[in-house]
Amino acid sequence: MQIVFMNRLSKNSGDSTGGFAQLWIGEEEGEWRLGWRDFGEIPESVDSLWYEGSSWNEMLGVYRHELAVKMGEGYRPLIDGVFHEEEALTGRNQEQLKLQYYSEQNVNESIYEELCGWRRKKASSERKAPYLLASNRLLRLLSSFLPHTEEELLQIPGVGEAKASQYGPEILAITSAAERSHSFPLSWVGGEVDEESFTSWLYKQKEIKYKKQLERLRLRRLLLQGIADGCGIEELKERSASSRREILEAVEELEKDGYIVDSLIDRELESMPSVEQEAVWSAYREIGDMLLKPVLHKVYGEDIASAGSLDLHYERLRLIRLRFRRESEGAQGLATHPQEQV
Template identity: 50%
Template sequence: MRMVFLNSLERKESGAICGSAQVWIGEEDGVWRMGWNENDGEGERETIWYEGCSWSEMLHVYRHRLVVKLSEGYRPVVEGIWDEREELQRRGMGAQKLICYSELHENEALYNELCVWRRKKAASARKAPYLIASNRLLRLVSVFRPQSVEELLQLPGFGEAKAGEFGAELLEMTQSPGGERPGPFPLDWVEREIDEEVFRSWMYKQKEAKLRQEMVKFSLRRQILEALAQGLNLEGLCERTGLERREAVEWLEVLEKEGYVTESLIRLELAEMPDDEQQAVWQAFEELGDSFLKPVLQRVYDQERIERGGLDQLYEKLRLLRISYRRHKENTPKAV
């Protein structure tokens, strides 16, 4: 095997090295292999992170698995394995440190009270709870316990609009007797309180969560493309990936925007849809546009047909036809 990349890492506790490791990438006959060799003082253990032919897939695995190790405290002996300066010196580090501090010094009692308040507020306004306030924002409020609107506005994610709408209710909870604050406002003291290595590991954990989501999407995309290449229909694609039918159609729309052609699957799904019905939908797209499906649905189908055909099934057909319509429109030369 030809080694194409190798770097060493160390983990320290109280300034002393307590573990070492190497991350490596090799290639042989077009097959990429990547692994992690770790020595914790009791011997070396090798873990294979990836073995396959896809360079891009390997890079996704590399980024995700490596950032997990960085979040555990491993640091590269030779710089360049990860652009730490970009990670730790980008704009917004002050806000990130406030968030980090709030997660490391939780006030569960007040946080739970704020969550109950958010749930009631969301129910009365018929909104999703995250539109009222994110978990992180409630965590910041619960830990730093602002006592005025001016202090509320110093928390990242809290703007004038939110302060005007919810400020009084939040302050009523943070001003309740018996609660101690970790320090005064302004919160510039937080930066001095956080250990840099602790903060760095916390940052890598945030990165790991993001990369894990990217890994899931990358794997899902590959499965969908394989299903398309094998000529599966929508049901087969859903069985392969575990997606719901609506989610699968949304993925087809995304792939079409990226330049992939999904026409073979669409033809399979619409094979039993009469030509005159497809033409009526096509004509409705031309007259009404393709941004919104409800006007098209109402133009093509009467209430009896909607009830007989099932609303979800009809919308699925419209979305599949819209994919074909948009591709046709993009490939049709515009009149000069």
């Protein structure tokens, strides 16, 4: 096996330097191997094989995720830039991340729960998804820094003029009622943050991010194999331990990236009458394909929401939309480049 990359990492243990480790990537006849050799504080080394296979992309995904875990544990590389494509933190980005880190360590739980309750009721009354009003991250920031005025509210990352205007009074009614021991502006936060703990937290965020990327990559590979094997959504669900919704979203991403998933579409729509399929196609042509609900009502009527097969109807609409968009984009391409027609 040929070693194509190696890096040495050391780990601080309290006031003294702990052990060190080697991270390596090897290749032999198209097979990639990714490993970790931990020398610890004792002479004997411990080897771990993180990946063995032919996919460079999957190997790179494992590399990033597992390395983020080790960096979160305190390992630091001899050669920096170990994540490749790593985002450089600007001063403003780092400042906002420190606010997020501080808020997670110092959240006012009772205010956080009150804000969650407000968001839940507001989302229900406005018929919106709760995250569209405010993310959990924003609610933690609010419950930690407790703004008392609109000027202070606008200093919280994630709050803009529109959100402050629309929801500010209701948010401030909750946050301003709580006592606080700090002041605004929040420039003092950086001095309260332990740099080593903050760095480990940053790598924990990377670990979460890369784990999600790796899961999507593995699901993608499994779906491509399953579709090639003639599987339907239910069989893909069993193979991947994913929900039908997650599978449909992944299939849409595959189609967007140029993969043809017609065999899956054919299998899922084989029990759907052609007249019904044509009605859906006509509805897309008439009112567009951005939103599914108007198409659903156009084809099946306003009372369809009470039907027990609503999820099935939405699945079929999404599958037909894949073909509709592909053909629409193809037609636009021919119209743009008519000289390429045969």
